[in-house]
Amino acid sequence: xxxxxxxxxxxxxxxxxxxxxxxxxxxxxxxxxxxxxxxxxxxxxxxxxxxxxxxxxxxxxxxxxxxxxxxxxxxxxxxxxxxxxxxxxxxxxxxxxxxxxxxxxxxxxxxxxxxxxxxxxxxxxxxxxxxxxxxxxxxxxxxxxxxxxxxxxxxxxxxxxxxxxxxxxxxxxxxxxxxxxxxxxxxxxxxxxxxxxxxxxxxxxxxxxxxxxxxxxxxxxxxxxxxxxxxxxxxxxxxxxxxxxxxxx
Amino acid sequence: xxxxxxxxxxxxxxxxxxxxxxxxxxxxxxxxxxxxxxxxxxxxxxxxxxxxxxxxxxxxxxxxxxxxxxxxxxxxxxxxxxxxxxxxxxxxxxxxxxxxxxxxxxxxxxxxxxxxxxxxxxxxxxxxxxxxxxxxxxxxxxxxxxxxxxxxxxxxxxxxxxxxxxxxxxxxxxxxxxxxxxxxxxxxxxxxxxxxxxxxxxxxxxxxxxxxxxxxxxxxxxxxxxxxxxxxxxxxxxxxxxxxxxxxxxxxxxxxxx
Numbered sequence: 001x002x003x004x005x006x007x008x009x010x011x012x013x014x015x016x017x018x019x020x021x022x023x024x025x026x027x028x029x030x031x032x033x034x035x036x037x038x039x040x041x042x043x044x045x046x047x048x049x050x051x052x053x054x055x056x057x058x059x060x061x062x063x064x065x066x067x068x069x070x071x072x073x074x075x076x077x078x079x080x081x082x083x084x085x086x087x088x089x090x091x092x093x094x095x096x097x098x099x100x101x102x103x104x105x106x107x108x109x110x111x112x113x114x115x116x117x118x119x120x121x122x123x124x125x126x127x128x129x130x131x132x133x134x135x136x137x138x139x140x141x142x143x144x145x146x147x148x149x150x151x152x153x154x155x156x157x158x159x160x161x162x163x164x165x166x167x168x169x170x171x172x173x174x175x176x177x178x179x180x181x182x183x184x185x186x187x188x189x190x191x192x193x194x195x196x197x198x199x200x201x202x203x204x205x206x207x208x209x210x211x212x213x214x215x216x217x218x219x220x221x222x223x224x225x226x227x228x229x230x231x232x233x234x235x236x237x238x239x240x241x242x243x244x245x246x247x248x249x
Numbered sequence: 250x251x252x253x254x255x256x257x258x259x260x261x262x263x264x265x266x267x268x269x270x271x272x273x274x275x276x277x278x279x280x281x282x283x284x285x286x287x288x289x290x291x292x293x294x295x296x297x298x299x300x301x302x303x304x305x306x307x308x309x310x311x312x313x314x315x316x317x318x319x320x321x322x323x324x325x326x327x328x329x330x331x332x333x334x335x336x337x338x339x340x341x342x343x344x345x346x347x348x349x350x351x352x353x354x355x356x357x358x359x360x361x362x363x364x365x366x367x368x369x370x371x372x373x374x375x376x377x378x379x380x381x382x383x384x385x386x387x388x389x390x391x392x393x394x395x396x397x398x399x400x401x402x403x404x405x406x407x408x409x410x411x412x413x414x415x416x417x418x419x420x421x422x423x424x425x426x427x428x429x430x431x432x433x434x435x436x437x438x439x440x441x442x443x444x445x446x447x448x449x450x451x452x453x454x455x456x457x458x459x460x461x462x463x464x465x466x467x468x469x470x471x472x473x474x475x476x477x478x479x480x481x482x483x484x485x486x487x488x489x490x491x492x493x494x495x496x497x498x499x500x501x502x503x504x505x506x507x
Contacts, residue, residue: 014258066266066368086266091258131456155364159259160376182454199380203354206367219442219472223350227391227446234388238447 001026004081006034008046009088014095019043020084025076031087032060032071035099047098055212058147062099063088068149068210071099090152103148109167112195113175117186134182140220141177143213146170150207150217156200166197169207169217176221179228189232198225260370262362271366278359282352285483289339292490296333298497299490303411304423306490307430308335311403341396342486348390350442351479353379391443401438404431420506426492430485437478440471 001024010019021038032050039046051057053072060071065079065086079085093101122129150169156162167175175192178184192198207217215221231238265271292299292308299309300316312334314324319334346352357363364371379387408431411424438444449455449465456462471478495501 063266063368065268068368080268083268088266131454133462134454134456153367155367155371156376156378158368159364159371160374162376180453182456184453193380197378197380199385200376200378202357202363202378202384203350204358204364204367205354206364209367218354219475223442224446224450226388227443227450230388230391230443231446231451235391238391238451 002081004034004076005084006038007084007086008035008038008043008099010043010046010098012095012097016098018086018088025081027077029076030072031062031064031069031074031076031085034076034085035071035087047096047100049100056145058145061090061147061149061152063090063152068152070147070149070212073212090148092152092154092157093148105163106146106148106151106168106170109171110174113167113171113178114186114188114191116178116181116184118183119185128183130182137220138177138180138182140215141173143215144170144173145213147212149210149212153206153210154201155204155206156197162197162200166200169201169222172196172198172201172225173215173217173221176225179225189229192225193229193233198222198229201226259374262370262372263365264370265366265368267366267368271369275359275362275365278355281480281483282356282359285487288487289343289490292494293333293335293339294331295494296335298494299335301423301493301497301503302421303413304421304427304493304496304503305407305410306335306493307404307407307427307434307486308339308490309333310400310407311338313337341393342400345390345393345397345438346479346483348387348393349479350390351475353387355476390441391447394438394441394443394447397438397441401431401435404434407431414505422504422506423492423496425506426485426489430482430489433478433482433485436471437475437482439468440473440475440478441468442472442475444468445472 003022004025005020005022007018007020010016021042023034023037023041025034032053035046035048039048048060048071050060050072052059055070055073058070061068062071063069063086064071064074068090071087087099089095089099089101093103093105096102118128121127148170151157154169156166157168175188175196178186179188201222203218203223205218208215208219211217289308292306296315299306300318305312312319314321314328314337315334324330324332358365362372363376377384379385404427408424408427411427412418412420414421445465445468448468449461452461455465492501496503
């Protein structure tokens, strides 16, 4: 069995330092396995949030060698083990202890997004009819596991700390899922522009790159939302065209 | 808006714990775009060697003023002599590329380092994004799309013209160069995010509208390869100009296939 060194951030509330731990690694191990092994062997008080170990709960988000990743989905054979592997908490959220951050800001943001507003039922019994091809587009967004890696990698939140002006990629995806839903009749474009800060996204596609569910966040959610905002606020021609063509969503 | 009390730990410019060669991609984007900007500016300033036989360089198509084949004949007196036919038109396809969603993301990283790459520290503390002047102007992209679509028709006409050598049908290597350029530019333009929105993306329901649904699916297909076509078409349009230019200067010989 080979030995690898893991450089793990230890400390509380933003204060702390990296500490090196060496442990034996074997084929098939992921970062979370190594962290658990280090907990068992060297640091029983190492704080780490985890749950499913299957890439579906979104709990074990961290930064591995500088990139936001799920610890349970990052195989050691995908990393160079000749150098220490750095494992640190997400930087876009308040630090709590070791690898754990306080992501509750995200829950507050979600509450502010206007909820699903279905049209009147299609049938007498109060049910709706939806064509499969119409739900295909929003189905992709429902894969989100809310790991908040996209929020963490987004430079608007990570580097510029504009949490009060920008809801981040995760919630632009959530808004897109509502806005593009074939039953929804709500209009969130005013909020998208003024309060949710869709114009702050400068399309670096880092969110798409780190998404463990491979959601095409930028191309399929954020840019279509930007285009809808353009429809409403910046394109008098298309607005006029849709008024005269009586085009409805 | 919900606020968060995040300790303001800001990474310095270029600071990152990434172990990979994160700087390679922005460097290639910087070099690729810079090369194209320098070459296209130089070519646009030349005002000559843009025609060879039935071939017309895409940088000079349409030729509004200038030679005998120009749409409106010789340059009018009010037009300064240093203004070439390319300078009159290149702002349109140039504007389409500058405001393109793919290129925006690419040059914000490569030229503005905003950010240089994912999780790499930025040089500036202030950030405005695209919600205020000057970058709010990027929202004009769909208007440049309309112009780009017109240019595709004009370039298709140029390919048609490139099939006729002194009134006789024929195909030369130059014909294929112009045709390839047209196909790549079309693939790039038809994959535009704004085009995707306009053909169907603005609707929540496409069921029952088979033509619109087909158009949306086709554009989405091109859109998935938008970056690839952006680069291929950038290269092809530059190469098409270079080919016509070097043939016109007698440096390259245009092979007639039949």
